[in-house]
Amino acid sequence: MKELLKHLGANFDEIERSEIADKEFLETLDRNICQVCGSVGQDRRTLRISMLYQLKEISDVFKYDEDNNNYRINMCKGCRSTLMSHLGTWIKERGRLAVPGLDDDAIIGFSSAEEMIAYRDGK
Numbered sequence: 303m304k305e306l307l308k309h310l311g312a313n314f315d316e317i318e319r320s321e322i323a324d325k326e327f328l329e330t331l332d333r334n335i336c337q338v339c340g341s342v343g344q345d346r347r348t349l350r351i352s353m354l355y356q357l358k359e360i361s362d363v364f365k366y367d368e369d370n371n372n373y374r375i376n377m378c379k380g381c382r383s384t385l386m387s388h389l390g391t392w393i394k395e396r397g398r399l400a401v402p403g404l405d406d407d408a409i410i411g412f413s414s415a416e417e418m419i420a421y422r423d424g425k
Contacts, residue, residue: 320358324365328374336378337363346376349385 335342351357352372357364364373377385 317356321366321368325368328365328367331365331376333376335376336381337365337375338377338381341378341380343378345379347382348374348376349382350374 333346334344336346350367350370350372351364351374352370357373358366364375366372367374
């Protein structure tokens, strides 16, 4: 139990250090730079995402804004357009529902090992 608590404490310490670094980054952020592609210009917009998920697991360009309790990223018009296209495709394909047999936790259920192997092998 002691080891588990020590491990959890270390994780919380790492999250706190990361949030402090993000706050410092956001305070000095040049709002004319796209955080995705690095282009410089005046037409930058801020994407804000609020969810109970560590978006830094996806990319370290996401910075946590603790004042607004969300993640944010500045993007140029080209990167926004690409993001919107990907979101549109995902929604048109109905997200994870494009993959048949998923339960609410996005886990594919198989009735047998053979069925799982056939799915894996694309049969």
